[in-house]
Amino acid sequence: MSDELSGNFIRDIVAEDLRAGKHETVVTRFPPEPNGYLHVGHAKSICLNFGVAQEFGGRCHLRFDDTNPLKEEQEYIDSIKEDVRWLGFDWGEHLYNASDYFDQLYEWAELLIRNGRAYVDDQSADQIRESRGTLTEGGRDSPYRGRSGEENLDLFRRMRAGEFPDGARVLRAKIDMASPNINLRDPVMYRILHARHPMTGDKWCIYPSYDYAHGQSDAIEGVTHSLCTLEFEDHRPLYDWFLEHLPVPSRPRQYEFARLNLSYTVLSKRFLLQLVKEGRVRGWDDPRMPTLSGMRRRGFPPEGIREFARMIGVAKRESVVDYAALEHSARDYLNRTVIRRMAVLRPLKVVITNYPEGQTEEFAAVDNPEDPGAGTHPVPFSPILYIERDDFMEEPPKKFYRLAPGREVRLRYAYLITCREVVKDASGQVVELRCTYDPATRGGTAPDGRSPKATLHWVSAAHARPAEVRLYEHLFKSPEPGAAGDLLADLNPRSEEVLARAWIEPGAAGLAVGERVQFERLGYFCVDPDRSADRLVFNRTVTLRDTWAKVQSRQK
């Protein structure tokens, strides 16, 4: 695997600019607004921005786009830094905030006023909206558009001084109310917000808009390629307008790419915030959330996310990536790196009737067949075992290779056993299997060469340790959540299943929070922080590819 980006148009542009000597080095930036947690869609942008910088020996800044104190919080700032680092990227010394530039931005605003390129508008938000026109008709000039430079300056300074309440006035760029591009119809540059800012505290009561702050921030930092998503394409003329009319120290260019969409997933900070606030999930880091913190808790490796970003590419076409691609990238990395252990999620008791009572023995189990140097660990065996309920069927359908009455299967690393008797309770539920083992098959190979089609995982009842295992499925039951109009209605009621009475082999009992493991034949799991002193809690990151499940669904 390589973190190298596959070819894409942005990389090509950067490469060409560098080749042509347009820039000596590439500078990008990842500019999150600290109004929520980062999700896998942001990961695409992070990988792009940091990846391009890395590939061409440039640098990538982390800059908080903190121009709206109403929505931004320190908690989000902290989480964003943690998540970017966790993903594997380092902004070095280059941590910035749009708010670092508030003084400069303010000065430049005065300059635009003095040059007759900005004015204070006393209209209400409603009036401004009403006079902006529509998609097909131009807008009308504000009655305040012709104010003198002196008056504008005075008013703007008084806005800053706090003389007016929120919403009383705004500073607008004087561009063109008749422009077919609505963003150019005298966009708002500053609004009055008597709000405390996470970084600047109470210093300001006027705050710059995104459009007024972003390009200039890029220019101040020497950003060469400002990469953003498609919806900002219409803003580019405005981005350029400010840079052309201000004495900025550098000239960045904006390029747009399509944001990530993932099937069965919603990537909208607004909606994710709603899920958290309404308690539909346990928090931003709920393992079902597409947030980086949720994916981390679920056990998703950052390497897998980077691989995912690499494989989906970067383009301008709006698309929906198949969730299976994400799962693939996780499995691919986990398979190569994670230790194997055995666990039984839904236990079915098995008694080996011909095994010497009270006897115990140990087998050496491979830690990771993909890693020759990984070694082995001991697995204890005794006559009372648990196997997976799914691994037994009293009346096996075609293609079911596992245990059934009279059938012989292999217990991984142990023996071949044959099911001799099925014990049921009063309600007819199978509660126990009585089996015999073949002592000659120790280790799992028969001297006569016979080899069962199925190998089952198991744990020794006397040695197993209890664990809670949490199984996750898509948060949404629809591949296209909200297509029918109601996102909440598409929430998958079975997105989480908690198995409180699972058993794990002793070799898995020492795992620390965050450690990952493959439970053989089941999937990849990760120890959740909810673990207690005497009981581990595992989150299932992703299942193994399951051919039998595929066969089953085809049979239905």
Place this chain on the structure above:
RNA sequence: UGGGGCGUGGCCAAGCGGUAAGGCGCGGGGCUUUGGACCCCGUAUACGAAGGUUCGAAUCCUUCCGCCCCAGCCA
């Protein structure tokens, strides 16, 4: 009906006038003490459509069709 974008297999995505990469998925086979992994093979006579230019077009031109974004003092 204004402006800005985008249309290549089920899902992503290369391609930039020379005769359709790759990945995911799917199907088949091999191997196998994880129905895992791994390894083979198959999976668009075709690039939204129709015309045109050219020896030759997914790539150039024209028209048409479809989808997305924009009327926050959000980003």
